[in-house]
Amino acid sequence: MQVAAVCEPRHDAPRSSHVVPIHVVPRTAATRYAVPRCSTCAMRAICMPPELTSDELSRLDTLICSTRSIKRGDALYRAGDAFQSIYAIRAGSFKTVVMHRDGREHVTGFQIAGDSLGFDGIGEGKQNCDAIALEDSVVCIIPFAQLEAICREMKPMQHHIYQMMSSEIVRESSQMMLLGTMSAEQRVATFLLNLSKRFKARGFSAAEFHLRMTREEIGCFLGMKLETVSRMFSKFQRERLVKANGKTIRIEDAEGLARV
Amino acid sequence: MQVAAVCEPRHDAPRSSHVVPIHVVPRTAATRYAVPRCSTCAMRAICMPPELTSDELSRLDTLICSTRSIKRGDALYRAGDAFQSIYAIRAGSFKTVVMHRDGREHVTGFQIAGDSLGFDGIGEGKQNCDAIALEDSVVCIIPFAQLEAICREMKPMQHHIYQMMSSEIVRESSQMMLLGTMSAEQRVATFLLNLSKRFKARGFSAAEFHLRMTREEIGCFLGMKLETVSRMFSKFQRERLVKANGKTIRIEDAEGLARV
DNA sequence: CGTTGATTTGATAACAGTCAAGTTCCGTGG
DNA sequence: CCACGGAACTTGACTGTTATCAAATCAACG
Numbered sequence: 001m002q003v004a005a006v007c008e009p010r011h012d013a014p015r016s017s018h019v020v021p022i023h024v025v026p027r028t029a030a031t032r033y034a035v036p037r038c039s040t041c042a043m044r045a046i047c048m049p050p051e052l053t054s055d056e057l058s059r060l061d062t063l064i065c066s067t068r069s070i071k072r073g074d075a076l077y078r079a080g081d082a083f084q085s086i087y088a089i090r091a092g093s094f095k096t097v098v099m100h101r102d103g104r105e106h107v108t109g110f111q112i113a114g115d116s117l118g119f120d121g122i123g124e125g126k127q128n129c130d131a132i133a134l135e136d137s138v139v140c141i142i143p144f145a146q147l148e149a150i151c152r153e154m155k156p157m158q159h160h161i162y163q164m165m166s167s168e169i170v171r172e173s174s175q176m177m178l179l180g181t182m183s184a185e186q187r188v189a190t191f192l193l194n195l196s197k198r199f200k201a202r203g204f205s206a207a208e209f210h211l212r213m214t215r216e217e218i219g220c221f222l223g224m225k226l227e228t229v230s231r232m233f234s235k236f237q238r239e240r241l242v243k244a245n246g247k248t249i250r251i252e253d254a255e256g257l258a259r260v
Numbered sequence: 261m262q263v264a265a266v267c268e269p270r271h272d273a274p275r276s277s278h279v280v281p282i283h284v285v286p287r288t289a290a291t292r293y294a295v296p297r298c299s300t301c302a303m304r305a306i307c308m309p310p311e312l313t314s315d316e317l318s319r320l321d322t323l324i325c326s327t328r329s330i331k332r333g334d335a336l337y338r339a340g341d342a343f344q345s346i347y348a349i350r351a352g353s354f355k356t357v358v359m360h361r362d363g364r365e366h367v368t369g370f371q372i373a374g375d376s377l378g379f380d381g382i383g384e385g386k387q388n389c390d391a392i393a394l395e396d397s398v399v400c401i402i403p404f405a406q407l408e409a410i411c412r413e414m415k416p417m418q419h420h421i422y423q424m425m426s427s428e429i430v431r432e433s434s435q436m437m438l439l440g441t442m443s444a445e446q447r448v449a450t451f452l453l454n455l456s457k458r459f460k461a462r463g464f465s466a467a468e469f470h471l472r473m474t475r476e477e478i479g480c481f482l483g484m485k486l487e488t489v490s491r492m493f494s495k496f497q498r499e500r501l502v503k504a505n506g507k508t509i510r511i512e513d514a515e516g517l518a519r520v
Numbered sequence: 521c522g523t524t525g526a527t528t529t530g531a532t533a534a535c536a537g538t539c540a541a542g543t544t545c546c547g548t549g550g
Numbered sequence: 551c552c553a554c555g556g557a558a559c560t561t562g563a564c565t566g567t568t569a570t571c572a573a574a575t576c577a578a579c580g
Contacts, residue, residue, distance in 0.1 A: 098433050106437040120433060122426035128433060148419065152412045159408065165425045166382035172432035173358050173380060173388060177366040179439035180483030184568065215527065223440035225569060230528055246527080246577070444536065475559065485537055490560055506545065506559080 036090070036140055037061045046114035046202070047088050049160035056154055063150060064088075064140045076117065076131040076139060083121030085141050089113050092137020093212045095221075096120075096129045107221035108172070110134070110195075110213060114202055118144075119165050134212035179223045187222040188232040189260040192242065196251055206254075211247040296350070296400055297321045306374035306462070307348050309420035316414055323410060324348075324400045336377065336391040336399060343381030345401050349373050352397020353472045355481075356380075358389045367481035369431070370394070370455075370473060374462055378404075379425050394472035439483045447482040448492040449520040452502065456511055466514075471507040 038044060038060045048060070067090060070076050076087060079099060093112045099105050108129060111117055120128040122144065151158035178187055200206035211218070215226040215233075222229065233244040241257045243250040251257060298304060298320040308320070327350060330336050336347060339359060353372045359365050368389060371377055380388040382404065411418035438447055460466035471478070475486040475493075482489065496502040501517045503510040511517060 098437050100437060100441070104437070104441045106440045108433045108436055119426055120429045123423045123430055124427075128430045148415070148422070152415070152418060155408075155412070158412060161422075162408070162425070163383045165422070165429065166379055167384075168429050169380045169425065169432065170383055170388045172429065172436065173368045175436055176368055176432065176439060177358050177360060177364070179436060180366045180480070181360070181364045214525090220440070226527080227529085227570085228568060230526095231568095234528070474557090486559080487538085487561085488536060490558095491536090494560070 036064055036067045038064060041090070041140075043088065043090065043114040047116070049156040051156050052154075056157070059150070059154075060157075063146050064142055066141050068139055068141055070133040070137050070139065072133055072135050072137075074133055076133065076137075077121075077127045078130050079127050081121075081127045083118070083124070083126050083144070085118060085143050086147060087117040087131075087139040087141060089115050089117065090138040090140055093134045094131050094137065095134055095213060095217055096131050097220075098129045105220060106223075107217055109175075110217075110221065112198060112202070116164060119168055134217075184222075184224050184228050185232055185235065186260055187224065188218075188229060189236070189241075189257045191218065191222055192249065192251060193254065193257055195249075196254065206251070208248070208250040211249060296324055296327045298324060301350070301400075303348065303350060303374040307376070309416040311416050312414075316417070319410070319414075320417075323406050324402055326401050327398050328401055330393040330397050330399065332393055332395050332397075334393055336393065336397075337381075337387045338390050339387050341381075341387045343378070343384070343386050343404070345378060345403050346407060347377040347391075347399040347401060349375050349377065350398040350400055353394045354391050354397065355394055355473060355477055356389045356391050357480075365480060367477055369435075370477075370481065372458060372462070376424060379428055394477075444482075444484050444488050445492055445495065446520055447484065448478075448489060449496070449501075449517045451478065451482055452509065452511060453514065453517055455509075456514070466511070468508070468510045471509060 038048060039054070039057045041047070048057075052060070068076070068087075070092070076094065089111055091113050093110065094117060095110050096108045096117070097105055098108055111131075117131050117139070118127070147161065151161055178190055182190065195209065195211075196206045199209050213221075215229045219226040219229045233242070236242040236257070237244055239256070241251070241253045241260075243252055298308060299314070299317045301307065308317075312320070328336070328347075330352070336354065349371055351373050353370065354377060355370050356368045356377070357365055358368055371391075377391050377399070378387070407421065411421055438450055442450065455469065455471075456466045459469050473481075475489045479486040479489045493502065493504040496517070497504055499516070501511075501513045501520075503512055
């Protein structure tokens with residue numbers, strides 16, 4: 001898994017009732033080159049409803065029949081492309097970028113391994129944003145028509161898709177609240193804590209991780225200029241809340257960061 | 261229809277391929293007090309996929325077995341309430357409000373007749389925000405478990421629900437872009453044009469309408485203070501783009517407003 | 521090991537927030 | 551129907567946060 005090179009996997013992964021820990025898949029030829037299989041995927045706990053029978057799982061294996069590798073900086077899809085598939089990130093990370101007609105860009109989200117991409121394309125039948133790889137990445141391709149067919153037959157899967165889309169709506173609501181009500185300082189603090197939480201949920205260190213995005217991309221996501229992002233990192237460093245060494249972030253005082 | 265008192269219905273409603281015009285339902289006892297029926301609902305074109313057979317439509321009538329009236333200022337639901345149903349607004353309007361733990365509030369959206377509410381509750385199994393009526397309103401109650409069952413059997417309905425949820429994601433992306441990249445002036449202009457478009461799609465005047473929300477609520481939605489909203493209205497008035505008389509808005513120069 | 525893009529930091533400017541005062545609107549009750 | 555009171559709105563003066571512009575430093579990569 002590429003992501004393993006980015007963030008040290010933790011073997012004392014949390015075992016809360018919500019987050020089923022993932023296990024690092026050995027880098028055997030099978031996991032790297034064979035037909036992808038949900039039944040053996042490390043991200044299954046994040047991608048799939050937990051209550052599937054092994055029978056149902058093997059049916060899903062027939063759904064996802066291909067993966068795709070995207071080089072850093074390349075687009076998985078572009079706004080306006082015909083919508084056909086949902087994507088699940090196997091390894092790597094992406095940003096989603098919407099563009100206004102006047103050329104203004106805005107980053108609507110950062111997605112890491114285990115996250116999904118493309119739900120915003122269903123409504124119009126075409127992609128609503130660009131999905132750009134922040135590092136060399138691999139996605140599972142999930143043809144949406146087939147997914148719909150499966151959802152008509154497998155109730156847990158149907159519900160799971162509704163839940164994923166609903167969670168996306170909730171996530172975006174939180175981001176609107178962040179953009180609408182928080183100071184630059186609070187936005188950056190919230191951003192770091194959110195990343196930390198997501199890495200932790202995937203079994204990586206919550207305290208130390210590498211940012212795959214630039215200050216400019218962070219600023220574009222948080223509604224501020226890159227200089228302001230940089231200043232906030234420096235400020236947190238002075239206050240001993242985080243240690244920021246370029247793209248390496250170490251959260252030294254999560255509680256303090258949350259109080260900002 | 262309550263909304264008719266607010267915005268004059270237009271009988272020369274647009275007939276684009278996307279927006280099927282709605283017809284104003286006569287205020288008979290049947291439409292006001294009888295069991296609600298999708299098959300005769302004025303909002304059907306907005307709520308429902310267009311290609312349903314009359315057979316399928318009458319099946320839907322069994323799904324929506326009740327409506328609910330909400331007085332101005334009252335909540336349809338509150339954040340934390342158990343999620344059970346989706347709501348379709350028959351008449352009136354709402355705001356959805358998310359609250360941060362520190363008490364900070366943010367308005368995530370304004371919904372008018374024909375819009376739906378509650379999709380953000382599916383993910384967690386509980387409501388994510390408060391839905392507050394901006395005027396006396398009526399909603400159709402759509403039990404979600406039943407809706408899911410119908411979606412497993414009726415492909416067009418299944419797809420329609422995915423489309424509605426996806427559109428909600430897209431709408432929120434646009435709002436994030438607005439909050440993240442636009443000046444106060446542009447935000448208010450965009451807000452007015454968006455409302456105008458939605459009224460037009462429902463057969464009301466695109467040029468003149470009544471705001472059901474306060475300046476404070478608008479500000480809370482657009483990420484600015486109520487004084488700033490007021491100043492922008494005054495500015496647009498000076499520039500002859502808009503005539504704002506309290507809550508009555510007349511858009512005098514839509515192109516000019518779009519250029520802001 | 522140089523070139524280029526990314527990041528940091530400082531100085532200044534602009535936009536929106538805050539505080540305050542006055543006005544208008546609207547619902548309620550007489 | 552009118553008068554009253556409170557909420558909503560407008561406007562002005564001042565303040566503060568963040569943007570802008572600029573320059574220096576750092577880091578990645580061919």
